[in-house]
Amino acid sequence: MLELNKIYKSYGFTTAIDCVSLSVGPGEIVGLFGENGAGKTTLLKCALGLTAHEGTVSLDGEPVTRRNIERLSFATCEHSFFPGLTPNAHRDFYREHFPKWREKRYAALMDFFRLPPRKPLRSFSTGQKNQFEVILALSQGADYILMDEPFAGNDIFNREDFYKVLLGILEPEETVILSTHLLEEVENFVSRAVLIKKGKIVGDELISDLEDRGTDLMGFVKTAYGYEPDRVSRALGKLTGEEDEK
Amino acid sequence: MKRIKIRLDRLSPVGINAALELKCVGAALAAALLWGSVAPLHIVGEFMDFKELLNVGVFNKMPGFSTLFGSALYGFAAVITGLCALAVWHWLYPRLGARSDYTLRRLPRWSERYVRAFAIPLAGTVIAVLLAAIVLLASRALYTYMRGWALRGVTLPAGMEDMYA
């Protein structure tokens, strides 16, 4: 169980994360949703210890230290690989540092996405870079795979493939936390939706429960955000009304 | 040879050739040492001139150590400054092009990012300081000796003993 307890993070006078507590268990595929600047990226970085914060992060009751940090992996749209290295060199590096490295999965994914193993990462296209970033996160041997907008820049076919491959290779106890703004796409992929707004969690539901209540992810998000569907038409009405009066 | 190279690569940031850096730092240190070694030669040379003049009765002021030693250590100062800059560049390097520092900060072996950033600059600085100390002490010792040598068997005129105390 990955537990975030009363996380606070502020940059100067801005509060990025405002008292967030979240528990994610093995096997969950959690979608982390929110508008730009809501705090999704910051929250993931807090979980990984990549940014200073108040509050605690624990794995099965233990704080996250060098002893258990290998159980968390990270894929980010900023790319956390070494641009000068080839995929092969990355594999050697990861194998050396992460004892639970999944060689078979790595080879299968490299094969499936047809990535060139002996070219430096900086020569890859953006889509390929994204793919490799996710491959590393999946092959590290982590129990909790955290992904921050990993598909920014991949076309829809790429992304569809990815969801399917993920679902095929993930083991029942592996957990994925995926932050994305592509709501409609991941609706079927995730089992749980966590909504963040201005650094606070404004919604946390199982997709199954939403279905049982007769709503869906979009409906849930709209309600939580107080979305007004007729806002645009009302505004236009005012504008065109003014035009007619002239 | 390949095995040694792989171990060496642990000493510099990922993607930078450690062997090459070590060679460059070594060359820089050699150059600084060369620069510093001018001082002893200069000391010897100056005292020999001084002695010649004494022999013909010209009693000039004894050359002072700091004047003779002069800028001998500037080479080492330059190398150390360069190594500080190298250390800064090494530290920032994982953030260039991509955020590989995110990976380095998640490694179970947390020392990795520090070793890679600072091993070579630190080692280079230590060696530079040691070499500088050697140059300084050796020059000092040589100066004392040459001084003694220059004044041996020389009869000083009256009232000039103070000048060569």
Add this chain to the structure above:
Amino acid sequence: MVSFSDFPTGGEGPIYLRIVRFIRAGVAAGSVVDGDEMPSRRVVSATLGVNPNTVQKAYRMLEEEGLIVSRSGAKSFACVTPESREAARQRLRAEELGRVISSLRRSGMEKSAAMELLSKLWDEDIEEGGEEE
């Protein structure tokens, strides 16, 4: 093995219901026969790009309906009898008719007018040589 390769993309309603309807339609059409092995939840999950919990939910519902049965380990098999096949067909027909009825009612049509229209169109369809299955 029951295949999900023809699973219709873009349908109405939550996906677990769509999976149930898909299997029901297969039973009704006869493409899913008694004893056919159901692919594992993981395979369906990867084929459709759908969370395994959702597949699990669909399978559970199918089990409750008696359309599939779980045996040894994680394998499931289709359980089709002539009665259940007929029941599935009826259900499909009722759902389809239900949709048509809703839309006609929304357009303001009366029941008697609808029955007349139905009868007329049915006869036309027979004349045009529409085949019965």
